Each structure stands twice: as structure tokens, then as C-alpha cells.
Amino acid sequence: MSARITPPPAEAAAWRGEPARLDVEAVSFSYHAAGRQPLFTLEPVSFRARRGELVTIVGPNASGKTTLLKLLSGVARPLAGRIELDGAEVSRLDSRTRARRIGVVQQESPLVFPLTTTDFVLQGRYAHGHGLRLPSDDDLGMALRSLGQVGAAHLAGRWMKELSGGEKQRVVLARALAQQPLLLLLDEPTLHLDIGGQVELLRQLASLATAGHSTIVVVTHELELAAEFSDLTVLLHAGRALGVGRPTEVFQEALLREVFGAPLRVEPGPGNRPRIHLEVHRE
Amino acid sequence: MTAGKPLTLRRVMLVTLLLAMILVVVGVVAVGLGPVPIPTREIGACLAQAATGHSASMTSDCRMIVLDLRLPRVLLALLVGAALSVAGAGFQSLLRNPLADPYVLGVSSGAALGAILALLAQPRTTLGTMGAAFAGALVTVAAVYFLGRRGGQLDSYTLLLAGVISASFFSAVIMFLMTSLPGRDLRGMAFWLMGDLSSPLPVRLGWLMLVTWLTIGAVYTTSADLNLLAGGEQEAMHLGVNVRRVKLVVYLGGSLLTALAVSVSGAIGYVGLLVPHVMRMLFGSDYRLLIPASALGGAIALIVADTLARTVVAPTELPVGAMTAIAGAPVFIYLLRRKLG
Numbered sequence: 132m133s134a135r136i137t138p139p140p141a142e143a144a145a146w147r148g149e150p151a152r153l154d155v156e157a158v159s160f161s162y163h164a165a166g167r168q169p170l171f172t173l174e175p176v177s178f179r180a181r182r183g184e185l186v187t188i189v190g191p192n193a194s195g196k197t198t199l200l201k202l203l204s205g206v207a208r209p210l211a212g213r214i215e216l217d218g219a220e221v222s223r224l225d226s227r228t229r230a231r232r233i234g235v236v237q238q239e240s241p242l243v244f245p246l247t248t249t250d251f252v253l254q255g256r257y258a259h260g261h262g263l264r265l266p267s268d269d270d271l272g273m274a275l276r277s278l279g280q281v282g283a284a285h286l287a288g289r290w291m292k293e294l295s296g297g298e299k300q301r302v303v304l305a306r307a308l309a310q311q312p313l314l315l316l317l318d319e320p321t322l323h324l325d326i327g328g329q330v331e332l333l334r335q336l337a338s339l340a341t342a343g344h345s346t347i348v349v350v351t352h353e354l355e356l357a358a359e360f361s362d363l364t365v366l367l368h369a370g371r372a373l374g375v376g377r378p379t380e381v382f383q384e385a386l387l388r389e390v391f392g393a394p395l396r397v398e399p400g401p402g403n404r405p406r407i408h409l410e411v412h413r414e
Numbered sequence: 415m416t417a418g419k420p421l422t423l424r425r426v427m428l429v430t431l432l433l434a435m436i437l438v439v440v441g442v443v444a445v446g447l448g449p450v451p452i453p454t455r456e457i458g459a460c461l462a463q464a465a466t467g468h469s470a471s472m473t474s475d476c477r478m479i480v481l482d483l484r485l486p487r488v489l490l491a492l493l494v495g496a497a498l499s500v501a502g503a504g505f506q507s508l509l510r511n512p513l514a515d516p517y518v519l520g521v522s523s524g525a526a527l528g529a530i531l532a533l534l535a536q537p538r539t540t541l542g543t544m545g546a547a548f549a550g551a552l553v554t555v556a557a558v559y560f561l562g563r564r565g566g567q568l569d570s571y572t573l574l575l576a577g578v579i580s581a582s583f584f585s586a587v588i589m590f591l592m593t594s595l596p597g598r599d600l601r602g603m604a605f606w607l608m609g610d611l612s613s614p615l616p617v618r619l620g621w622l623m624l625v626t627w628l629t630i631g632a633v634y635t636t637s638a639d640l641n642l643l644a645g646g647e648q649e650a651m652h653l654g655v656n657v658r659r660v661k662l663v664v665y666l667g668g669s670l671l672t673a674l675a676v677s678v679s680g681a682i683g684y685v686g687l688l689v690p691h692v693m694r695m696l697f698g699s700d701y702r703l704l705i706p707a708s709a710l711g712g713a714i715a716l717i718v719a720d721t722l723a724r725t726v727v728a729p730t731e732l733p734v735g736a737m738t739a740i741a742g743a744p745v746f747i748y749l750l751r752r753k754l755g
Contacts, residue, residue, distance in 0.1 A: 237649065242644075243644050257653050266422075
């Protein structure tokens with residue numbers, strides 16, 4: 132089948148009039164290899180998210196999800212367009228201020244030297260301290276509270292290398308929470324989790340967003356979970372934003388089949404959330 | 415006694431004080447050891463007289479053996495050990511590799527080559543030699559860093575290989591140049607290739623001490639950053655570290671410390687690898703404690719190594735680098751197997 136793909140309007144009507152926390156306006160980017168043709172181009176993408184909202188970025192491999200996340204984190208400067216967080220352009224913030232406003236959970240957090248979970252989470256307090264940054268009681272309290280928030284209070288003081296994939300994921304998330312960020316970015320946090328762990332993590336993120344009034348952006352491959360938990364979804368394909376809006380607007384059967392090249396079926400589900408199924412048959 | 419609890423200032427002070435006390439004891443014992451043994455009480459009296467300026471009442475043992483011969487050598491070992499250990503600890507975080515060490519990475523050999531080139535040029539000045547050693551160290555770290563990257567990532571194997579090969583290349587060039595330098599004997603060769611503390615000092619010890627401790631202090635100001643940098647540059651950036659500034663401070667500081675050590679003692683190996691490793695096992699890997707512990711531990715280790723080097727085969731002497739290599743090389747192999755195997 133060949134569906135004509137037409138990007139829906141960048142912004143849903145319901146968002147108008149509300150103060151946006153995260154304002155992404157026509158942001159584009161491209162990677163170059165030493166003065167040659169661009170290797171990859173992210174075409175202008177725009178969206179807005181408010182406090183307490185969960186945004187998911189979905190799309191096939193090499194569609195630009197991680198690039199967009201990198202731009203949101205402020206460590207890379209967009210080619211054009213602007214990203215504002217509470218009115219400040221993120222790529223212009225100095226590294227300390229940025230880390231107090233934006234927390235990032237990367238796909239991998241490799242360790243060279245042994246570290247306890249507590250010391251690891253305390254790294255999130257770096258940007259709030261000065262000089263040697265020996266942990267104060269407040270820092271320690273915040274670290275333990277962050278571990279508690281992700282249901283990992285019992286892991287305090289354990290060695291990082293002794294943790295399972297799911298446990299480690301929670302501790303990494305706790306470190307980002309200890310930064311007390313306005314914006315929390317996660318790059319495929321469900322990668323090393325089993326299906327139960329994936330559901331639990333998304334549920335946790337949704338409640339963290341609501342409870343902490345922070346804005347959370349998650350890059351994920353799990354379409355069902357994105358449909359269920361996100362307030363806003365950005366669908367990327369080959370560097371283009373093909374859909375930006377509520378899950379019902381973005382997760383359309385023809386669009387998903389075309390973008391992912393897989394026999395996906397989308398049905399209306401409860402709570403105005405689309406249900407996505409994979410229909411695979413052996414030939 | 416690996417640290418399971420977050421670091422406190424009390425702990426940093428306690429460990430520093432403990433190691434400083436061990437350093438003093440080791441230093442006094444080292445001054446006492448030699449062909450003419452000098453009792454501890456006499457050393458104490460001698461040092462007190464020197465400190466208060468009562469030079470008239472000094473014995474000849476005090477003036478000639480303690481103050482002129484052994485004390486400067488022990489103090490030199492102290493400085494070189496501290497400098498190499500802190501440089502090693504810094505490079506380990508910068509390169510995210512627990513096996514990094516000024517010698518293994520070829521930085522010491524690069525500094526030695528720089529110094530020798532300066533000795534060949536006219537006019538010879540001490541500052542010129544040290545500056546050239548510094549330049550040699552800087553160029554080597556940069557070269558090894560870029561050669562050790564594969565696909566934009568620092569690769570452990572490639573990095574070590576680049577270091578070892580640079581070191582052997584520089585050593586070959588040093589040998590070649592040594593033969594063309596007039597008045598250099600085998601001892602001079604050993605000085606640059608293996609490291610040796612027995613050659614006369616080209617600069618005043620006090621000056622060397624000042625620059626070394628200031629540089630160690632500069633590296634120490636980045637210790638909170640180094641903790642995070644060990645987790646990767648991207649991660650450190652997201653946590654608020656000004657990565658570019660920290661890398662520059664540690665890169666310059668580590669190279670300067672290596673250059674200072676090399677220009678007064680040649681290329682002593684494995685101290686920068688061994689000492690931070692032992693300190694990590696004892697006190698944990700937090701750089702806020704690791705740097706002072708490595709500085710003091712390195713000072714202790716090199717004083718012990720140098721005292722052994724001048725006493726085990728007395729009246730002859732071994733180059734101190736032979737002692738550190740005998741202890742360090744097996745540990746390096748062990749760490750390499752554990753890390754990569």
C-alpha cells in the first residue's frame with residue numbers, strides 16, 4: 132500500500148493560550164563529514180510542551196530521534212530555529228545552569244571505576260555545588276529522596292556493577308532527578324528492560340511529570356507505550372517530523388505502516404488512546 | 415577498607431594526615447640508610463639545627479651526608495613520585511582508562527626526547543630544557559589521544575598500543591641522539607631511558623618544589639570534575655561540567671608534572687599507574703581523596719624505591735626506574751588482563 136503522507140499541523144488547537152515551558156520552534160540540524168554533503172539532515176521541527184507533560188519522540192532507526200534529543204539538551208546548537216525552556220534558549224546556557232534545568236538519561240552510562248549508587252546519584256548534585264562539592268546533608272537527602280522516587284531506596288549504598296539492567300536504569304534516572312531539572316530527557320530508557328519493566332518505567336515517568344511539574348521527553352521504540360502514556364508525540368522519519376500532536380492524531384494506521392514498513396494496526400482504545408497491534412503472519 | 419559511604423571532608427583530612435605521617439617516617443628512615451648509617455635522633459637534631467640556622471654546631475655527618483647528599487635526594491624522590499602519580503591519576507580520568515600512566519602512554523619518553531633535543535641546541539639553558547620537555551609531553555599526549563581514537567571513541571587497546579609504540583620510538587631516537595651527545599656515558603643513557611635520581615640537579619630544589627605543588631594544586635581544583643569526566647565527556651557535560659576547561663587544565667597540568675619529573679629524573683615508569691591503583695583499592699576512586707592520596711602515596715613509593723635502588727646492590731646503584739618497573743610491570747599485566755580479558 133502507498134499512503135500519501137501529509138504532516139498534520141505542528142500544533143494542536145488545545146495547546147493555544149497555555150504558557151509553554153518547552154518551546155521548540157522550527158529547529159533544524161545537519162551532520163557534515165569534513166566539508167562534504169551533509170550525512171544527515173534534521174528538517175525544521177516545532178512543538179510545544181507544558182509543565183507536567185510527557186512528550187515521546189518515535190520513529191524508525193536513523194530518523195533523527197537522538198539528534199533532536201541532543202538539541203533539546205542544549206549540548207548541540209541547532210543550525211536554525213530556537214529551543215526555549217521557560218523563555219531561555221537552551222544552547223546559550225552555560226554548562227552549570229543548563230545542568231540545573233535539564234537532566235539527561237543516556238542510553239548507556241559506562242563506568243570505568245567502581246562507584247556506589249549513592250555516589251552515582253550524588254553526581255546529579257554537581258551543578259548545585261561549588262569547589263570540591265563534598266556532599267552536604269541536603270545533597271545526601273536529595274540523593275536518597277531521588278532514589279526513593281524511582282522505587283530504588285533499597286539500592287542505596289550498593290555497588291553499581293552489582294545491579295541488574297533494570298535496577299541500574301532506575302539509579303541513572305534517580306541521578307537525573309537529583310539535578311532537579313525542569314526538563315528531563317531520556318534516550319531509549321526502555322532498551323534494556325523487559326516488557327514489565329518498560330510499562331513500569333513509563334508509568335513512573337508519567338507520574339513524575341505530573342507530580343513534579345517537570346516536562347519529560349522520551350525517545351522510544353515502544354509505540355504502544357508511547358500511545359498510552361504521552362501527552363504529545365513527535366513522529367520522525369528520515370529527519371522529517373511527519374506527525375506532531377496528541378497520540379490519536381499522530382498514530383494513524385496508514386502513516387505508521389508507511390513509516391515503519393511493518394503491518395501495524397491502529398484501533399481506538401479506552402481513554403481516547405489509540406491501540407497499536409502488530410499483525411504478523413507466517414507466509 | 416573500600417569506601418561504601420559518600421566522601422566527607424573529615425575523611426579526606428584523616429587520610430591525608432595519615433599518609434603525611436607515613437611519608438615523614440619513610441623519609442627519615444631513608445635519610446638514615448646508606449653506607450654510613452645515621453641514627454634517627456641524629457637526623458632529628460641535624461634537621462632542627464638546619465631549620466633554626468645553627469650551622470655552627472652541626473657535625474660533619476649532618477652537613478655533608480644528611481643535608482648535602484641524602485636529604486636533597488629524598489626530597490627529589492618525594493617530588494618526582496608525587497608529580498608522576500598525580501599526572502597518572504589525571505590522565506586516567508581524562509582518557510577514561512585505568513591503565514593510563516605517563517610512562518605507558520609514552521609521555522615521559524616524549525618529554526625526555528624534548529629535553530635531549532634542547533640539550534643538543536645552543537645555548538643550553540635549564541629553563542629551555544624544561545620547556546622542551548613540557549612541549550614533548552604535550553605533543554605526545556595529543557598524539558596518543560588522537561591515535562587512540564577509533565570511530566570517534568577512545569579505544570582502550572588502540573590507546574595503549576599508541577602509547578607503547580610512541581614510547582619505543584622515542585626511546586630509539588633518544589639512544590640515537592645520546593651517542594651523538596659529547597660526554598654522555600651509559601649512566602646518562604639510563605637517566606633518560608629508565609629514570610634515575612642520582613644525577614646532579616640542574617635547578618634549585620625549592621623552585622622545583624614550588625612549581626610541582628602549585629601544579630598539583632591546580633589539578634586538584636578539578637577533582638570534582640574528574641569524578642564525572644571518568645563517566646564520559648557527554649555525561650559530564652549533561653551533569654554541568656565545563657568539559658573543555660577541565661580537559662585543558664588536566665592535560666596541561668599532567669604534562670607539566672611529567673615534564674618536571676622527567677627533566678630531573680628521566681623516564682621513571684609505572685609510578686603513575688601503580689600508586690593511583692593502590693590508592694583506589696585502599697580509599698575508593700573519588701578524585702577528591704585520590705589526588706592527595708596519590709601525591710603522598712607516590713612520594714612514599716618513590717622514596718622507598720630509590721632507597722632500595724641505592725642500597726640493595728651497594729656500593730653500586732640501580733636506576734630507580736628498574737625498581738619501579740620490577741614492581742609495576744606485573745601489576746600492569748594483571749590490570750590489563752582483568753580489564754580486557
